[in-house]
């Protein structure tokens with residue numbers, strides 16, 4: 001058997017998760033080897049150029065909401081100079097009544113001041129944002145080009161080794177080191193610590209060391225609509241992002257007076273087909289009507305052009321899986337980022353680096369990262385003896401949508 005190249009730390013997967021973790025380790029003075037099946041970073045789901053980020057304020061589990069606030073602050077610290085801070089408006093759900101006082105109390109309990117989340121009634125929202133709906137304004141909400149971010153994180157560095165076009169088919173522990181086998185059946189790398197950030201493929205890699213993870217794919221399509229200059233939609237298009245049932249970015253006016261508007265996303269549970277679908281664009285047109293509360297708008301005026309199709313990886317309990325795999329010492333997981341790749345990769349970088357370096361967690365504690373939150377994300381929650389805190393949170397929380405849509409979905 002040829003002797004594989006040895007590294008203390010290997011990251012498998014150069015999407016936004018793997019790239020962010022590798023970069024954090026480099027910043028902490030470590031040498032890192034990153035390996036990916038593709039020939040460059042961010043070739044899969046992280047080729048997404050329009051990923052939004054904001055603290056979550058829904059009525060979900062308080063622990064999930066605490067986590068998204070911490071993760072948002074970490075993401076802002078990491079990408080605040082790079083992302084587009086256009087702000088995001090979250091309209092009041094159609095079946096809810098806007099109650100400013102109640103909302104204000106709720107936001108305070110989440111430690112979100114007006115600088116992060118501000119209730120607006122419909123007339124305030126119209127005056128401030130041009131949106132005639134009540135809701136919560138998240139002025140620090142932003143969008144990030146994941147591919148650009150991942151490429152930047154993996155820029156040439158004296159302590160970074162990159163292996164491209166190297167698909168890892170299985171792992172094996174041998175004499176205290178992890179061997180990473182390539183497609184030829186030979187080990188191509190060995191490592192003391194392996195961080196697996198391979199989205200859905202984490203399932204196969206974990207199966208090779210007899211760890212079963214409940215991961216599933218959820219296909220999503222984001223539409224890029226074009227709207228003619230004098231169309232009635234043009235007067236309604238938002239100048240900020242909106243996040244509700246689906247999301248949209250601020251519409252962009254082009255030189256000829258037409259608009260380009262990004263609206264998403266379909267949510268096709270259990271599917272992993274990357275072909276663009278007309279039915280997904282149709283679904284997004286309906287989301288567009290809902291986001292703007294413009295049910296009378298003629299959806300045929302939203303002309304579909306390019307689109308982004310990606311496969312999200314979600315865990316059975318909809319939370320990300322981030323942390324040391326205590327059943328297999330030396331293995332760390334960062335997967336199941338669902339529809340929150342920006343938030344969870346920023347958080348994964350801090351948490352996994354602390355675990356890999358066996359820090360004393362003082363920094364994480366200062367950031368508000370309590371033990372119950374670490375347990376809620378830990379891979380151990382899927383195995384017998386999982387911590388009750390984790391399962392309780394899992395039962396309530398969603399990593400992407402509060403509940404999967406029950407109505408007809410885009411196919």
Ligand SMILES: Cc1cc2nc3c(=O)[nH]c(=O)nc-3n(C[C@H](O)[C@H](O)[C@H](O)COP(=O)(O)OP(=O)(O)OC[C@H]3O[C@@H](n4cnc5c(N)ncnc54)[C@H](O)[C@@H]3O)c2cc1C
Pocket residue numbers: 012013014015016017018035036037038041042043044045046047048050051052053146166167168169197198199201202205219220221222264265266308309310311312334335336337338339340341342343
């Ligand atoms: C339609 C849509 C809209 C979304 N909107 C948002 C949004 O608004 N905000 C947000 O934060 N997130 C959003 N997301 C989610 C976000 O895109 C993902 O969470 C994120 O890109 C996942 O990153 P990742 O690094 O975990 O996985 P990936 O980007 O899939 O990276 C995995 C990497 O692992 C490599 N790999 C896999 N298997 C192997 C192997 N065996 N050996 C070697 N390499 C391997 C792959 O080549 C790939 O580079 C959206 C997703 C979709 C589909």
